[in-house]
Amino acid sequence: MKRRNFLKNAGMAGVALSTTPSLISQSALNNLKMLKPSPVAVATWNFQNATKMAGTMLYSGASALDAVEKGVMIEESNLKNTTVGNGGAPDRDGNVTLDACIMSPEGNAGSVVYLKEIEHPVSVARKVMEETPHVMLAGEGALQFAIQQGFKKKNLLTEESEKAWKEWLKDKEYKPIINIENHDTIGMLCIDENGDMAGACTTSGLGYKMNGRVGDSPIIGAGLYLDNEVGGAVATGMGEAIMKSLGSFLVVELMRQGKSPQEACEEAVMRTVNKDPNYKDFQIAFVAMNKAGEIGSYCIHKGFTYAKYYEGESTNNPSSSYLNE
Structure with a gap:
């Protein structure tokens, strides 16, 4: 066309x-x-290396599903990113536990939660989607499955993350830090040359969280949701708040009802603002893309950005926000 x-x-x-x-x-x-818009890759935060990987694949003819997986894997391997994958900040007991999910254009989904010792949880999530009758595997069961699928165990607690954790243990102070939330989840959406959409989300969760805590990132409908007829959405920030509204599912359903991606993201954020009197104490943010390739984003606090790769150009884009302090 x-x-x-x-x-x-x-x-x-x-x-x-x-x-x-x-x-x-x-x-x-x-x-x-x-x-069938030109291929596009979009991700939460300024993860341009991830969107460039995904976007380059898309413009070489790769499927949206392959692109989102390989794209977020960049950050899972990035030791400088202490919020995703290898080198992620541990929980308060010193365990690095990872969560991830992935969705295909057909509406299939896979997820892993509380996964230890595997660098690429998004790839394990894809195996759950493609090789099992289930959507989610957790903990030891997820690790056992990953090993059966050929993944190798690896110590994910780097020297730097361990040092930071031991420093935290001195005071054991825990509170959200706006626009950090003790983590920066990467959620990604892609449209390929066939016009199909896929999405992925991966994180090590809140730094120094309680042992066993799972946030929104691996929950289908919370951290990620898409409908290949309508569009998709990904979320980041305080996972507990996002789970309470099933924010990503809400955004997609609002787009189904006729709202633009921007309007849908704004309404989803306002659901939390209107219901949680403590909304000024944390950040939540959404990025959405519809089937026409239109993108919207919105957050509570100023400072959230999203990365985009489109027609060979990589950009970091500021999101509009409810609060502008």
């Missing part, structure tokens, strides 16, 4: 999306299915 015609059709779809919610399940959805 020529770009001029694509933009014309995208505009027509946008008009349909802005009308009554009933239209989204009929003509607007049909228009979105027909659109």
Whole structure:
């Protein structure tokens, strides 16, 4: 499809999306299915190395599913990122435990929680999705499955993370840090050259969390959700708040009802703001993309950004926010 015609059709779809919610399940959805925008990769925070990996793959003909997996794996291996994968900050007992999930264009999903000693939990999550009848595996069961699938055990507690943990033990003070939340989850959405969408989310969770704590990142509908007919969303920030609203699912459903990605993200954040009197004490943020490749993001506190790779250009983009202090 020529770009001029694509933009014309995208505009027509946008008009349909802005009308009554009933239209989204009929003509607007049909228009979105027909659109095949240029491939695009988007991720929470300034993880441009991850989106560049995914985007380069997409423009080489890779599927959205392969791209999101390989993209977030960049941060799982990044020892300088103490919030994802290898080198992640441990819980208060010194255990590095990882959570991840992945969703395919067909709506299939896989997830692992409280996984130890495996550098790439997103790849284990994909194996859960593709090789088992289940969606989620946890703890020792997830580790056993990973080993059976050929993954190698590895000590994920680096010297730097262990030193920081021992320093934390001196005071054992725990409180969220705005725009850090003691972690920066990476959630990623991709559209491939066929117009199909996939998503992934991976994290080591809150630094110095209670042993056994699991946040929103591996929960389908909370940290990640997508519908290949409508679009997808990923979340980051205080996982407990995101889980209470099933934020990513909410964003996608709002897009299904006719809202733009930006409008959907804003309403999802406002659900938390309106219901939690302590909302100023933590950050939550959403990034959404619809089938036309339109992107929106919103957060409580100023400072959240998202990375995007589109037509060879990699950018870090500031998100609008409810509070602008």
